[in-house]
Amino acid sequence: MLALAEAGEQGWARRVMTVLREANQAVATAxxxxxxxxxxxxxxDLRQRYDKATAWGRRTNRLRDWHDGNHxxxxxxxxxxxxxx
Numbered sequence: 001m002l003a004l005a006e007a008g009e010q011g012w013a014r015r016v017m018t019v020l021r022e023a024n025q026a027v028a029t030a031x032x033x034x035x036x037x038x039x040x041x042x043x044x045d046l047r048q049r050y051d052k053a054t055a056w057g058r059r060t061n062r063l064r065d066w067h068d069g070n071h072x073x074x075x076x077x078x079x080x081x082x083x084x085x
Contacts, residue, residue: 012057
């Protein structure tokens with residue numbers, strides 16, 4: 001069950017990787033065709049999906065349990081607790 005929970009928590013990371021791979025392939029295809037930019041609608045779709053996945057990842061990681069009880073983003077380099085901005 002733990003593996004399933006962890007897989008669900010990190011599903012956002014797989015979505016980010018998928019979008020980045022698709023973007024890389026789209027750029028390669030555009031270059032091969034002699035284009036110097038992606039189709040604006042395709043680029044907008046990639047950006048929207050990337051933003052959605054990374055936003056989910058930020059929320060997921062901020063709320064997960066950490067070994068010392070505090071998310072690393074809530075500490076400054078000196079080890080003091082701070083509010084995540």
